[in-house]
Each structure stands twice: as C-alpha cells, then as structure tokens.
Amino acid sequence: MQTLIIVTHPDIDSSLVNKRWIEALRKFPDQYVVHQLHQTYPDGKIDVKAEQKLMEKYDKIVFQFPYYWFNSPWLLKKWFDEVLTHGWAYGSKSGYPLSGNKIALAISLGVGEDELRPSGIYKYPLKELTRPFELSLEYVKADYRPFFAYYGIEYQSTPAYIEKSVPLYLEFLKAL
Numbered sequence: 001m002q003t004l005i006i007v008t009h010p011d012i013d014s015s016l017v018n019k020r021w022i023e024a025l026r027k028f029p030d031q032y033v034v035h036q037l038h039q040t041y042p043d044g045k046i047d048v049k050a051e052q053k054l055m056e057k058y059d060k061i062v063f064q065f066p067y068y069w070f071n072s073p074w075l076l077k078k079w080f081d082e083v084l085t086h087g088w089a090y091g092s093k094s095g096y097p098l099s100g101n102k103i104a105l106a107i108s109l110g111v112g113e114d115e116l117r118p119s120g121i122y123k124y125p126l127k128e129l130t131r132p133f134e135l136s137l138e139y140v141k142a143d144y145r146p147f148f149a150y151y152g153i154e155y156q157s158t159p160a161y162i163e164k165s166v167p168l169y170l171e172f173l174k175a176l
Contacts, residue, residue, distance in 0.1 A: 003173060004058040005106075007036045008065040008076040017108045017153055017162050018066060024166045032173070033058070037075050044075060051083045056097050060176050061142075063133075064106040067149075070122075070129055080136060089140040099141035102176050105133055106169060107147055110154030148172040 005025055009018045025032040035054065041047075055061065065072045087094055107126070115121050116129070126149055137144040150165045 001059060002031055002033050003060040003062060003176065004054065005032055005034050005062045005064055005173075006076075006079075007034060008038065008063070008073045008079070009036070010038055010073050010075070012036065012038065015066070016157050017150060017165055018064060020162050020166060021064065021106070021169050024170060037079060038073075041075065044078065046079060046082050048082050048085070051079070052085075052088055052097075055083070059101045061101060061103045062106050062148075062173065062176070063103070065108075066153075067107045067109045067126075067129075072133075084136065084140055096141045098137075101142050102145050103137050103142040104145040104172075104176055105130060105147040106172070107149045108153055108165075109149060109151045111151065112155065113149075113151040116151075145176060 007018065007022060009015055012019055012022070022034055022036075025034050037046075063072075063076065065076055071077070084090070089098060090096065107130075109116075109126070111122065113126075116125050117123075126147070130147060134144050148169060150168070152161075
C-alpha cells in the first residue's frame, strides 16, 4: 500500500531539504504519492471534497512541511480547518474515515534541536510544540505516530548535510 505524502511548502523551488525529500520520494512511485498543497492550490482555494476523497484512499499519511514561527505554513492550517470537517472527519454521523490510519509529521527546522530544550533559547521541545497536530489527529481517531524531524537547516545547509537526511527520512517512512 502506498503512503500519501502531503507536502506544504510555500516556496518549494527555493527549498533545500523538502525539495530533496520530494526528489527522493519520486524515485519510489509504487510506495509514495506526493501531493503538494501549494502547487495544487496556488490561490489557497482548497477543493475539500477532492481532498477528503484523496485521504480516504490511504491508510498511511504523512504531512511534510518546514517548521517556522512555531507552526506549519498557513496553507496546512487552512487545510486542517477546511478538510477535517464535522460530519466527515469526526462527529456521530461521520463514520470517522481516518480512524486507525497511521498519520505522522515530517518536519524540517532551521533551528538546532538543542535550541528546543528547556535550557535552550526556545524552551520547549518539538514534541510539545506539535501537540495541536497530535490532538487534532487523535480527535479524528487517526493513529498519530511519532514525527520525523530534521534540525539545523539554517546553520548546516551544505549539500552533504541535506543528503544525510534522505536515508533517515526514507527509513522513517518505511517504519510507519
């Protein structure tokens, strides 16, 4: 069964790591389907029914995005608000179509992991900062899985450092 990778990046052409991950995923079309929200909806107008039908086809889904301003890109939040609707994703008449589906996050971060610790500049670990995703996905009865995070892109954006992330990401996806 294929894994749906929903990529949300407002400037994928300028991306370092997210663009490289997409290139790697496309080498395995039998395993991964890449769905780029900013390319699909450049005007921000989401086709809710199409997105819901797409989600229903997969039992493994990964939301891939760069983490900045302590959140995801705006279009992913809009996607959550519009696609995970009452009556479809949750509610007594919904049937909970995502129930039991394995769903995870794949996040790239400019900051180092040490900066996201109680003793670091940002005080909170990424696990705490991503709780809204965890709670939202558990609310729709999905099987929320631990996230994949690749830190330090702002400081270590060498080709070697970016390339190092690819096998780590692919192993994470295989284990999902």
